[in-house]
Amino acid sequence: MSNQIPVNSLSRHVEPLHAELSAIAESIIRSGYYVLGPNVKAFEQEFASYCGAAHCVSVANGTDALELSLRALGITTGDNVAVVANAAMYGTAAVLACGATPIFIDTNTNDGLMSVTALQAALQAGAAPKAIIVTHLYGLLADIEEITSLCHSRGIMVLEDCAQAHGATRNGKRAGLFGDIASFSFYPTKNLGALGDGGAIVSNNAQLAETATRLRQYGWSAKYTNSLRGGRNSRLDELQAAMLRHMLPLLDGWNTRRRAIANRYALGIRNPRITVSAEVGEDHVAHLYVVRSDERDALRVHLQAEGVQTEIHYPICDHHQPCHFGAFDNVHLPNTEADALSVLTLPCFPELTDTEADQVIAACNRF
Known part of the structure; x- marks a missing residue:
């Protein structure tokens, strides 16, 4: 049926912005800056400010944001990471990419979010995760305050997966500010979507942000000096950063x-x-x-x-x-x-x- 009501329509979403985005694209083409240029730096500052975070590190996509966040937390081969199993493998894939093992935690019956009760049971049964990925599924914040308190009291680090929750707010805090580090996706269908792939890591921890910054560019401590294992080429380009700057407000x-x-x-x-x-x-x-x-x-x-x-x-x-x-x-x-x-x-x-x-x-x- 040609006149179906769509689940989502990117063409309808972008059409009102067509002229402005076209002008932005033209300006980037003429600028000579295409990767890690002034728009990337400006977007990182603006998105950090929007989230209320001290630091934002842009990366190539949301999956890289998850993996590099785990690596910034020190997750490596042999570690365990608690994660839900209902979000299309994104978090699980990041855990496996680090050489770690996922510990699957069941969800609530009514919203698909990680169950605090199931997490408590797993911890009491002897599960020993070094970190946990808390996914804010479908746009709803998880029971993040309770989960963070439970985990921090046991020395477990908390990574918020905010790929579907840009701007969600509870008690004056936005998604991404409750745990130790947070990942975002700017895939076109997200609430804040680019016209291609993109992602970001936010944190109030300067050391975690610095590690993530190095990991997104080969693990460099200086040009051509690879000091961190697990680094890769994962950079947001100027075009996407400029588009995101226009859409963030x-x-x-x-x-x-x-x-x-x-x-x-x-x-x-x-x-x-x-x-x-x-x-x-x-x-x-x-x-x-x-x-x-x-x-x-x-x-x-x-x-x-x-x-x-x-x-x-x-x-x-x-x-x-x-x-x-x-x-x-x-x-x-x-x-x-x-x-x-x-x-x-x-x-x-x-x-x-x-x-x-x-x-x-x-x-x-x-x-």
């Missing part, structure tokens, strides 16, 4: 619109076969709007026929991925595994109209 407005759509769904979908998320506040930036249904596949077919595009975030748990065949057969995460069979993502992006949102609601209620 618009982020809070976009997040406000996302929340309005999410709350429209929360109040409007009234079908006992569909479990909706609760109304959202400042600690949720509605990166994705996810419902749950025991008849997920039938619901998806129904919505497709009604002209509503959907997605599944995410259909395969990390410990069930084919690349791990046999490695995690003893891992059982009942809530995580149940979510993989029931979650469904509805259209939610700033340019979605109220009329379109109401059509989604009506289609859900007719299921």
